[in-house]
Amino acid sequence: MDYLTRMGDGRPVRMSKEQIKADIEAGTKDAAEKAHVPELSGAEQEHLLEIITDPNRLVAVEPGREVVLTHDVGPLKVMADQSNSGVSIPCSREQAMCIYEKAFSADTAELGHIDYSFKPVKPIITQEQSVLQNVLHMTILPIFYGAMPNLGLYYAPDGPFPEPIGLIKDRKIGEAKESMENAAHRFVEDLEYITVRLYEVGLDALNIDTTGAGGDADFYASLTATEKIKKECPYLCVEMGMAGEFILGFHTELKYQGVKLAGLWPHQQASLAEKAGVDIFGPVVNTKPSLSFPLNIARAVTLVKHCVKESKIPIHVNMGMGVGGIPMYETPPVDAVTRASKAMVEIAEVDGL
Amino acid sequence: MGDPFGMPIAHCAASGMGGIRTAGDMVARMQMLRYRLKDAKDYVAKKLETDTMALRDEFEMRRLRERLNIGTITGVPGVARGLEAKARIAEILGIRINAVERLKELVKL
Numbered sequence: 101m102d103y104l105t106r107m108g109d110g111r112p113v114r115m116s117k118e119q120i121k122a123d124i125e126a127g128t129k130d131a132a133e134k135a136h137v138p139e140l141s142g143a144e145q146e147h148l149l150e151i152i153t154d155p156n157r158l159v160a161v162e163p164g165r166e167v168v169l170t171h172d173v174g175p176l177k178v179m180a181d182q183s184n185s186g187v188s189i190p191c192s193r194e195q196a197m198c199i200y201e202k203a204f205s206a207d208t209a210e211l212g213h214i215d216y217s218f219k220p221v222k223p224i225i226t227q228e229q230s231v232l233q234n235v236l237h238m239t240i241l242p243i244f245y246g247a248m249p250n251l252g253l254y255y256a257p258d259g260p261f262p263e264p265i266g267l268i269k270d271r272k273i274g275e276a277k278e279s280m281e282n283a284a285h286r287f288v289e290d291l292e293y294i295t296v297r298l299y300e301v302g303l304d305a306l307n308i309d310t311t312g313a314g315g316d317a318d319f320y321a322s323l324t325a326t327e328k329i330k331k332e333c334p335y336l337c338v339e340m341g342m343a344g345e346f347i348l349g350f351h352t353e354l355k356y357q358g359v360k361l362a363g364l365w366p367h368q369q370a371s372l373a374e375k376a377g378v379d380i381f382g383p384v385v386n387t388k389p390s391l392s393f394p395l396n397i398a399r400a401v402t403l404v405k406h407c408v409k410e411s412k413i414p415i416h417v418n419m420g421m422g423v424g425g426i427p428m429y430e431t432p433p434v435d436a437v438t439r440a441s442k443a444m445v446e447i448a449e450v451d452g453l
Numbered sequence: 454m455g456d457p458f459g460m461p462i463a464h465c466a467a468s469g470m471g472g473i474r475t476a477g478d479m480v481a482r483m484q485m486l487r488y489r490l491k492d493a494k495d496y497v498a499k500k501l502e503t504d505t506m507a508l509r510d511e512f513e514m515r516r517l518r519e520r521l522n523i524g525t526i527t528g529v530p531g532v533a534r535g536l537e538a539k540a541r542i543a544e545i546l547g548i549r550i551n552a553v554e555r556l557k558e559l560v561k562l
Binding site: 335412 | 454455456457458459460461462463464465466467468469470471472473474477478480481482484485486487488489490493505506509523524526534535536538539542549550551552553554555
């Protein structure tokens with residue numbers, strides 16, 4: 101007998117129970133070896149096998165094990181175009197937020213600028229304050245404001261500092277590092293400016309999303325910004341969602357509170373985030389499109405389970421397309437999504453997604 | 454990322470608390486104060502004078518939300534909405550909600 105499952109790019113594939121079992125073992129072993137964390141136990145691997153081979157199209161957690169959901173991109177998923185996985189429903193962002201609350205039954209909702217990077221928000225901050233104020237009046241659920249640090253926007257040709265990867269290729273290592281440090285400092289200033297103004301009109305929480313996409317300088321900037329924001333906005337919740345499972349060392353020497361940032365894995369990232377003042381941490385495990393769903397979800401659950409165990413703050417694992425075991429496909433197959441959801445809750449024991 | 458049905462709606466159905474259909478919004482507010490999942494559910498259940506299984510149950514929470522006047526998923530005329538409901542939630546849970554604090558300051562003026 102074989103079972104319908106998926107590849108990491110979403111393609112349907114049929115696998116025998118033995119093949120699925122072998123991929124689960126390979127996935128947990130790979131994660132454990134790379135991040136120096138424990139493998140899933142025999143019982144946990146068996147539970148994962150049961151979830152994957154469940155004969156039903158959709159699966160769900162046992163009653164009483166439900167978790168809190170926070171969301172990235174927010175209204176853009178409803179009213180924007182494909183660049184945000186949006187479905188282009190013609191409506192305002194205020195209306196889209198109400199759809200999240202009332203039609204999706206979301207636990208929280210997130211407002212965001214159409215570009216979904218913080219830098220472009222600064223010159224139009226009054227517009228964002230105005231929309232946020234409307235949303236806060238109309239909704240009951242907690243409202244987050246989210247965007248990406250996206251340090252790339254601070255480099256030429258879009259920003260004021262020289263593009264560092266080109267400098268590295270030209271062996272101008274010192275100049276490249278200086279450019280990354282300047283970009284990080286400018287981002288901290290920008291995020292502080294934006295957040296203080298959103299807090300003034302009553303923002304519940306900030307989501308610094310896709311942190312680390314620009315490497316260790318990006319993570320450094322986000323941690324430093326969080327520390328400053330928590331001093332200026334003491335009643336603001338800060339959520340930090342990551343871009344990848346591993347902090348890429350573009351700069352390589354940046355440290356936060358004495359810890360070198362390049363090369364950190366999710367459980368190590370969560371620890372630093374908590375020290376910076378982050379209240380909810382969102383680890384990422386990247387899906388490998390050419391490998392199977394069983395391997396990817398086993399790998400993701402292994403890394404996240406240890407992160408949950410080590411953390412003192414709530415862990416909301418990233419579970420969108422291409423992360424957390426979810427196939428890298430814009431319309432993620434719901435059989436895989438619901439299986440990944442159940443596995444993260446029941447085996448990794450996350451606080452939320 | 455991922456389209457609404459494939460990502461947020463699928464997760465909400467598979468493992469979400471249920472938002473304002475149940476008590477998901479309130480458990481979320483406690484997590485925002487760094488409460489881990491179990492502690493957040495225990496806190497909300499205690500304040501609502503119910504048990505944690507009721508927090509995720511549509512039948513129980515619909516009745517409780519109407520009785521406490523803290524907002525419902527369907528448009529019931531007269532039941533607290535938006536900021537009105539948040540003000541009552543802040544009082545019942547004994548927490549600070551930033552938009553409610555702002556309203557209180559404005560009303561004083």
